[in-house]
Amino acid sequence: MAKPAYEKAITTKYIGTPLKLHDEKPAWVIESPRAMTHIHTYGLLTPFFEGLTKGKLMATKCVNPKCPQGSTWLPPRADCPDCYERMKWVKVPSVGTIYSFTLVDYAGIGIEMKTPYWQIDVAIKGVDTIFKGYLESGKPEIGMKVKAKFRTEKPTHTILDVCWVPA
Template identity: 35%
Template sequence: MEPLIITDHYEIDYRHSYAQDSPFFVGLTEGKLMGSRCTACGYTFATPRAHCMQCGAPTAWLELPLNGRVHTFTTCHYGGEAFLKETPFTLVLVEFDGANTLFLSRLKGISGDAVRVGLPVRAHFTKTPSMKVTDVWFEPA
């Protein structure tokens, strides 16, 4: 017998708390890029975390510069289903002076072919926040 195949729909809304990461997302609505710095060893995170990955001590919030450089990049011509309609889009990891780690974001305002490691970029913020990390993106500085 041929196997019987049906379609089974599944959908859910999660209640998601940003918890200790919340100040970062509120910062985006104020045009600020918030990182964090370890209160014990000074290690500085461009993607914030409440406790230091190196030594475990608490970190303090820190406003990052809005200008950085492309550390690496890719242009996605396909993607997960949620992002397919946005293709092609360019992803970058951004490095900042004074930070030990990087920040993942979209790069807009430039063709994917023209992006290079080291390209100076600047953060831009949406005027209509959705309280997601995509409320910030980068463009060539």
């Protein structure tokens, strides 16, 4: 039977990839590459993201009669911050009005939309919050009516599965 490693004399070999010198002057600067994947759960918000792939905009509503606010949340959250009760899923209208907007021209690395594109914030009747998204076509202005469009085929499994078009 082979000896376990901790009982052996070992000769160590370097198996890494030598780093590139990015600069030599005024000081040595090395390049240290990175590539990684994070495993991220949507937790109790899974019905929201799954809903997008089925063409539904799902919000959470606090139905506790004793809650001081009873708000409807989109983005949804599972637990009510005003009374700490678990909230209920409700389907909200897929239409709204533009509350504000910007043109994203210079974006950070990894951007998934071709720049420039219009990022918009949408006010939806019956929802207490303002929902951020992007306009798939057209030019936004504050107060403009828009309707939601869903990526039901080849979903991205992200918030980008919903966007907006002029209503």
